[in-house]
Amino acid sequence: MLEIKNLHVKLEEEDKVILKGVDLSVEAGSVHAIMGPNGSGKSTLSYVLSGREGYEVTDGTATLEGEDLLDLEPEERAALGLFLAFQYPVEIPGVGNMTFLRTAVNAQRKARGQEELSATDFLKDIRAKAKDLKIDADMLKRPVNVGFSGGEKKRNEILQMAMLEPKMCILDETDSGLDVDAMKLVADGVNALRSEGRSFLVITHYQRLLDHIKPDVVHIMADGRIVKTGGPELALEVENNGYADILAEVA
Ligand code: ADP
Ligand code: MG
Ligand code: MG
Numbered sequence: 001m002l003e004i005k006n007l008h009v010k011l012e013e014e015d016k017v018i019l020k021g022v023d024l025s026v027e028a029g030s031v032h033a034i035m036g037p038n039g040s041g042k043s044t045l046s047y048v049l050s051g052r053e054g055y056e057v058t059d060g061t062a063t064l065e066g067e068d069l070l071d072l073e074p075e076e077r078a079a080l081g082l083f084l085a086f087q088y089p090v091e092i093p094g095v096g097n098m099t100f101l102r103t104a105v106n107a108q109r110k111a112r113g114q115e116e117l118s119a120t121d122f123l124k125d126i127r128a129k130a131k132d133l134k135i136d137a138d139m140l141k142r143p144v145n146v147g148f149s150g151g152e153k154k155r156n157e158i159l160q161m162a163m164l165e166p167k168m169c170i171l172d173e174t175d176s177g178l179d180v181d182a183m184k185l186v187a188d189g190v191n192a193l194r195s196e197g198r199s200f201l202v203i204t205h206y207q208r209l210l211d212h213i214k215p216d217v218v219h220i221m222a223d224g225r226i227v228k229t230g231g232p233e234l235a236l237e238v239e240n241n242g243y244a245d246i247l248a249e250v251a
Pocket of ligand 2: 038043
């Protein structure tokens with residue numbers, strides 16, 4: 001699904017190299033987690049994959065189902081099926097949540113060469129998905145994220161993900177200060193959306209999140225590289241011993 005080879009990235013504005021040769025291969029239908037100390041480049045990796053400005057790829061490749069991602073605009077990446085959670089955490093006063101989602105879904109369908117969803121079909125779809133995710137119908141009508149609680153924002157992000165039907169979902173939870181309830185919400189949402197044709201890359205430094213989202217593969221990132229890859233037990237090792245042992249072992 002997602003294949004990253006030897007990815008090197010520096011900041012555009014400064015001569016600061018952040019990713020120093022990332023190799024990562026995420027199979028279709030699998031859930032991979034990336035853990036790692038603060039400042040190791042985890043968020044940068046998700047930003048670069050989604051096409052955020054300010055970063056320069058100096059070497060390496062990243063493909064989604066064989067398509068080169070790095071030359072594409074963020075919207076084109078989304079049309080291919082890439083979804084970065086929390087790309088729309090902004091509040092949009094005056095724009096109803098449902099209207100916003102319908103615009104987003106139809107823009108994406110257009111980019112994929114699909115017909116727009118009729119108002120009726122869209123309503124059916126969003127109501128069913130909101131129900132699955134235990135989202136109040138009321139929240140669909142409110143202006144996007146305005147006055148939403150932390151938990152409601154999380155639910156809404158999961159709803160965005162459900163509606164856009166991505167193939168490759170990237171969730172960066174590292175700096176969001178999730179409390180236990182929000183963490184469970186995210187985990188339940190991810191688990192509900194797991195399927196054969198959909199993969200997840202969950203970035204976190206909380207082992208607790210991985211108690212709820214059982215990853216197939218766990219990677220440890222340090223100083224701009226993936227330095228160790230293993231199964232779920234690797235997350236437990238981090239929980240029990242921190243990163244010091246692993247970093248010493250790979251040094
Ligand atoms: P992580 O998510 O693993 O904590 P980040 O990707 O946020 O790591 O950051 C990796 C390193 O790159 C850090 O040293 C951070 O300070 C630096 N960095 C990332 N983006 C910028 C930026 N826009 N300007 C300056 N430094 C940055
Ligand atoms: Mg950080
Ligand atoms: Mg981060």
